[in-house]
Amino acid sequence: MQAERQTILQCQKGSRDAFGEIVNRYMRRAYGAALAILGNRDDALDVSQEAFVKAYRAIRRFDARRPFYPWFYRILRNACFDWLRRRRNRPRPGLLMDIPDDRFRPDTLVDKDEIREVVWEGIGKLAEKDREIIVLRHFQHMSYREIAAALDIPEGTVMSRLFTARKRLRAELDGRISPEDG
Amino acid sequence: MECEKACLLLMGHLDGELDDRSRLDLEQHLEGCAACRREESAYRRLTAMTDSIGFIEPTETEWRAHWEAIYNRLERGVAWIFLSLGAVTLLLYGMWHLAADFLLDAAYPLILRLGVGFAAIGTIVLAVSVVRERIRLYPTDRYEEVEL
Numbered sequence: 052m053q054a055e056r057q058t059i060l061q062c063q064k065g066s067r068d069a070f071g072e073i074v075n076r077y078m079r080r081a082y083g084a085a086l087a088i089l090g091n092r093d094d095a096l097d098v099s100q101e102a103f104v105k106a107y108r109a110i111r112r113f114d115a116r117r118p119f120y121p122w123f124y125r126i127l128r129n130a131c132f133d134w135l136r137r138r139r140n141r142p143r144p145g146l147l148m149d150i151p152d153d154r155f156r157p158d159t160l161v162d163k164d165e166i167r168e169v170v171w172e173g174i175g176k177l178a179e180k181d182r183e184i185i186v187l188r189h190f191q192h193m194s195y196r197e198i199a200a201a202l203d204i205p206e207g208t209v210m211s212r213l214f215t216a217r218k219r220l221r222a223e224l225d226g227r228i229s230p231e232d233g
Numbered sequence: 234m235e236c237e238k239a240c241l242l243l244m245g246h247l248d249g250e251l252d253d254r255s256r257l258d259l260e261q262h263l264e265g266c267a268a269c270r271r272e273e274s275a276y277r278r279l280t281a282m283t284d285s286i287g288f289i290e291p292t293e294t295e296w297r298a299h300w301e302a303i304y305n306r307l308e309r310g311v312a313w314i315f316l317s318l319g320a321v322t323l324l325l326y327g328m329w330h331l332a333a334d335f336l337l338d339a340a341y342p343l344i345l346r347l348g349v350g351f352a353a354i355g356t357i358v359l360a361v362s363v364v365r366e367r368i369r370l371y372p373t374d375r376y377e378e379v380e381l
Contacts, residue, residue: 108310213244
């Protein structure tokens with residue numbers, strides 16, 4: 052934590068090498084979060100890059116006494132949801148050129164494994180809000196306190212939102228995975 | 234405790250986030266409620282599966298390219314600011330001269346000056362609109378190299 056603080060202070064003085072250390076430390080985690088929200092490898096890489104660039108530009112406003120990742124995660128999630136919004140609003144080129152949705156294709160996300168593929172598909176079918184809380188808990192391994200801080204919601208709400216999201220995920224997987232699996 | 238509340242608390246229980254008192258209350262309820270025990274078992278399987286699904290990681294080469302792309306974008310951000318400032322300065326200079334040396338010069342016929350003036354305004358508006366659209370679409374336009 053102390054070492055990270057020193058690195059952040061160097062970033063705030065304009066050191067790109069120091070920011071490189073931060074990127075190196077968090078890029079895998081950021082990619083995982085973006086992938087689970089966007090469901091596409093190339094998009095996840097692009098958007099996590101964009102989030103790091105935005106974080107660097109805003110780093111002087113960041114309080115270096117606080118942990119970096121929850122702050123960065125808010126930038127990342129905004130970038131992901133902006134991306135999804137832009138994608139939805141993108142003008143369609145026409146019926147003949149309609150581009151198929153390539154998000155949450157399990158074969159591009161996980162090594163061949165039936166259960167993993169089915170779970171990924173299920174996650175892909177969730178609403179963005181439900182998917183995000185699953186991501187934070189299961190991919191980012193955040194505590195309820197960290198999730199509450201990242202989403203700016205009361206800690207007590209985290210449990211109920213997780214319950215709703217898991218219930219919906221369970222319904223998506225119902226009948227596709229037998230009770231003995233997992 | 235009602236089953237509805239027990240199901241909610243199950244989440245905290247499975248995630249190791251319950252305080253001692255809630256945990257004891259829940260355990261007591263589970264001992265006497267077969268339906269909630271089945272729910273616990275189902276959610277335990279679900280959380281274990283979700284925890285373990287993982288994803289294909291980018292290769293080391295892709296990670297290196299990832300940082301290089303970020304570094305380039307940081308550098309290019311500064312370049313874009315200077316380029317934009319330069320372009321705006323030149324544009325203002327050009328517009329000033331167009332207005333002073335041509336549009337306001339009565340030596341040229343009025344119809345010609347009006348025509349050139351409207352065409353210049355239209356070109357500027359179109360150029361700004363196209364550039365703005367390209368900037369807005371660039372991050373999502375991964376099909377630009379598709380040949381039909």
